[in-house]
Amino acid sequence: MSESNTGDGTTENSAVRRPADWEADRLRDLASEFGTPLYVVDPDRVRQNCERLLGAFPDATVDYAVKANTARTVLETVEDAGLGAECASAGEVRRALDAGFAPEEVRYTAVNPPAADLDAVVEWWREGADLTVTVGARTTLDALAERGYDGRLCVRVNPEVGAGHHAKVTTGDAPQFGVPFDDATDAASAASEVGEFVGLHAHVGSGVSGDDLSAHEVLVGRMAMLADELDESPEFVSVGGGFGVPYRREDPPLDLDAVADATRAAFDCDARLVVEPGRYVVADAGILLTEVTAVKETAETTVVGVDAGMTTLLRPALYDAYHEVRSLSASIDDRVPTSCLVAGPVCETADVLGEERVLPEPKRGDLLSVGTTGAYGYEMASTYNSRPRPAVVTLDGETVARRETLADLTRLEGGEQS
Structure with a gap:
């Protein structure tokens, strides 16, 4: 997969930055350091x-x-x-x-x-x-x-x-x-x-x-x-x-x-x-990273379960919005292109990040990027299903928002209102 970037994770000042313009090695490093799901902003x-x-x-x-x-x-x-x-x-x-x-x-x-x-x-x-x-x-x-x-x-x-x-x-x-x-x-x-x-x-x-x-x-x-x-x-x-x-x-x-x-x-x-x-x-200054947690073959499609969902990125569920999904796995050249349903961890049919997306044959542990998520991505994230909100980091690795913890979910419960 080609990387039309300058080699350091940045692109020239073109009219639009596509998901493929993000440096895959850098995104993999950030996912390894900060975990997933993870928003990256440049x-x-x-x-x-x-x-x-x-x-x-x-x-x-x-x-x-x-x-x-x-x-x-x-x-x-x-x-x-x-x-x-x-x-x-x-x-x-x-x-x-x-x-x-x-x-x-x-x-x-x-x-x-x-x-x-x-x-x-x-x-x-x-x-x-x-x-x-x-x-x-x-x-x-x-x-x-x-x-x-x-x-x-x-x-x-x-x-x-x-x-x-x-x-x-x-x-x-x-x-x-x-x-x-x-x-x-x-x-x-x-x-x-x-x-x-x-x-x-x-x-x-x-x-x-x-x-x-x-x-x-x-x-x-x-x-x-x-x-x-x-x-x-x-x-x-x-x-x-x-x-x-x-x-x-x-x-x-x-x-x-x-x-x-x-x-x-x-x-x-x-x-x-x-x-x-x-x-x-x-919009094109942000990207969402998510890890494949399950792969299931069905009669209709290959279901790719990921650790990001409608609580992480609401736009597909709310607006039927399209976001390009791309595999960032290091070795995909020998994998068969496969039509996939990319679904999150929430028990609702709406929790789908992408339908009929052709990806290299997916495997558990693969890293995927969801493109053009800098606008109304993290802003609309929620703790529905008691799922902590993801972390946000810059492309240089500076923390913008730390990952919420389970303890954060109940921090406001009980006690007196200030």
Whole structure:
């Protein structure tokens, strides 16, 4: 199996990094040292993706959608590269501030924010964090006013156009996201009465590429038109992110320059353009390593049991998402290619990482890699089935998150709530 890399586990700054571009020897060493399942993240690749985004959007503000990957190493790399932070929860705001993002570069964009989140964000604002709060409902404005917040406000608008890689992440036309388009002008006026109205925000969906890009262009045009119609012109208009990445080997990389050109062409207004990519920054900067624990021949297929599953990587079970699975075993040249069902250790039919995947004849103890897992991989991991979450390390072998233990699973049980 070829390794199209530079020999030290890094790749040139190409538009996409495929699973085969990771150095197999290095991944085997990390699995041997840290065990499996194991997430590996490459900060150098994160930086390359940030640089590519800044190059494509030189006249815009590029904010990282923190929810894609909140690891401190990732956030510090993104901040150092010059991106801002778009946060979906108080926890993400705290992580961004702790990672070094200047408060004025942080936006809190929550959907139906819990009271505890608003309490925390407003308290940090009182302490001097001059961040921006994005509201998607008039009642959220009321909740902020009740807490004495009169800082920077952005209004999230439902653009009535959506797209994405799955119905569950298509947000632009879903009613829970943003004030109705026809109510946007009144919502902006109401925001000005509570605090300093500074921006508009909308997001078409996640994993947008190919034909879906036309929906993104429509959104950009609608938001630019809205900005020009307001009595008070906003400082910025955020048109979201959602830029797709190729998860399948045969999928072409996103033409980011073409996306940027189309975005600029549709953005006909005087406000500053803001984009909020998340997946594009980190997806191909991460990979998941897992060990084969069982091999079972059935009439339908060869079942390959592995120690990673839906508690490790939820996307296949939740979104029917595709991730390339590759064998990293050192001696596979003499093995017969075999169609396999790669399944995890959870007793649910959904716990499948890949179906009809052709692998060299699998054996117990083989090491497999699951590609393009830097976005929404570890972030969505859980302790369902009382399974500890995996460790996360950098390609250089630095620990990002230690492996949870069985003792960690019960650490919060009992005792008094602080």
